Amino acid sequence: MFAAEFLVVILAMIIGARWGGIFFGMAGGMGLAVLVYGFGLAPSNPPINVMLIMTAVVLAAATLQTAGGMDVLVRVAERMLKRDPKHIVFFAPLIAWLFTFMAGTGNVLYNLLPVISEVSRETGIRPERPISISVIASQHAVPSSPISAATVAMVAFLAPLGVTYFDILVIIVPATLIGLFIGALSIYKKGLELDQDPEYQKKVAEGLFKDMDAGVAETKMKEASSKAKLSVAIFLISALAVVLIGTFPELRPHVTNAAGKSMTVGMTQMIEIVMLISAGLMVMFCSADPGKITSSSVFKAGMMGVVTIFGLAWMSDTWIANNLPMIKSEVAEIVGSRPYLFAIAMFIVSALTHSQGATVGAMVPLGIALGIDGHTLVAMYPAVCGYFIIPSTGVLLAGVAFDNTGTTKIGKWVVNHSYIIPGFVATFASVVAGFAIRYIFF
Template structure:
């Protein structure tokens, strides 16, 4: 075996070992073991440390601060009450509504990060209805991964338009979205159907029953027969303030002309969506504190703050470990995918999925595999149909939304399995991506 291949296999074992031990330890242990993995790769294998996922960490911090302020003011209870009224007539609708709303929110805003404020509400509504939260959380997180393929304003879509715009068979942005959006919607519905009866119902789930017996999770109010706590008087205005903040991000994301821009070294730079989201959410947190008459200390005591901090530490260690491994072995891994795609062009969709999985970046997947597809003479409509494969970002449990969903789900149903890849999000992601790409290919035949 070639020396560099042996080194890569040993490094991969460090990554898998770090995640395995982190899952066994639980909570912030995931992040701490990830950081130990980085230490081993840097000092033992002399690899350069990869990028710290600072953008994702700061987004979680900002969104969780705003959501915790809203929780302290009773705003989450208010949103859950509203959502429940909608769903009560069709309790199973949450299985379909949660991921569809997530898909549309993320596609409108051009970022999967907009899912963070939705997660606590999805969890609470599912739990109150006695529905296993894993079913709705897993499909919603998977939907946030494919959503950027259906977004006219995402960085990944901008990269695709830029790469294919001067081809003879180039598509307009509207035509690309006409392929990807319906494809993603059908994919999301297929995954929701797949998870409809997934896992044991809460009444039969030994892990949940054990947590319930130990008092780690409160029984749903619908089961205890108690009247729900009356809503705090400021709950509604606090929730509305929060939703206005989310809406501002979605609108500014969709209409980039509204964003400030600057000329730096002769190039125009527009305010990034990540920076926008952080600024708006921190401002929303302050507004909610005043409108909801919440003490700043109560924000830190809100249950969501603890969940968010745990997710941040987990993300710091695990994503940093994955980034270090990929940066060190990019030529071998990406080069291998490129060679296969040359002999089987359809493999480009698999390539997009795998690059997204390894880099946890939709843009990296587009920038790596689409130029290869163009050089192989694959048509632009067909390449557009492959875009939902960027949902592969959810393959490894190294994303903020996955780690946050696991932390928020107090029933213990949403989890990262001890074998690393057997986590709650993998199968819904695969179902969603496969169905979306197949539907996309059929639409491409019509539109292209």
């Protein structure tokens, strides 16, 4: 029965991948129904804490976008890119990582991709190189960000094991940066130079870039308002507050509950409080329209992640809870001696779910059940960035669309695309670096 139940969990993920998006959560619910009705498993409690903490963070990020804060970040990033165009293969992913790290979402990359493409072309550098590694960098910045939905879910799961926000950042930030540098090196000379690329030269001969070179197609963004800048300040201060509160437990208030027992407010509640305050302040002082928040792209994408966590995490946790003795006796010893196997499993699940948050929700409870050390799970955390394998998500397709030179491609066999090499190299290097940092410092 153990194997059959596990097959149901895997099939639910595969079926979810067939339709994608919010359907992952629905597929998880269907799989849960099969486990309950078909195999008689008792459903576990749904991951309410994780869902609420993700909702609070998504709300704050969506409010930042509505207030114009995302545009401020993009404008600053554009200026940074144009300062040193010759080294764009290294600076573009660093900037993509940095601004995704600050925003907690990869949505900022959509506005950066056309800038990366044009700066590369004007400098004579094949745009495929900086675009591909920048997309991967944005994916890796999500687990690095203290305010991404995936990381707050990670904190919620690992806090009982004594893993703090600071622990996660100490491991994951340098690990992903090391991985991205190695990933950039792997594609530094990939493909033909533009002056030797026949496809690009054909477009030049047809005059497709004359308007751009003459500046006709150049667009200028309006100067950011003071309120938009204030929204960025509020959001970043909130992010810093979350990190500090997570690192120093004494900053959390001591309260007395209804039973008269003294207690310290939990980290999950503190994150929710800080993020709700952040969103509220941006509405009050930065002219963020509450009616537009729920229609923003950040809110829609974030809530899709919440629903995905709801279905997938509930299904997988139900399977884990009902098979815990079997899992510990049959699997724990193998994974304990070969933790990289669990990292590979996380990578595969992320490729199926196309979501770091969903992968965390589905796999981290299993890792905990297997007895994997909390800091070791953090070292594996970059493995949740495997959804570049199948280039069907928005940012991967946007990278292809914004490269008007045609160098960023999806190949005939789908998986032979521009992101595959930097994606594999950066993810592998990040996990290896994560393990090294974990064993050196923890």
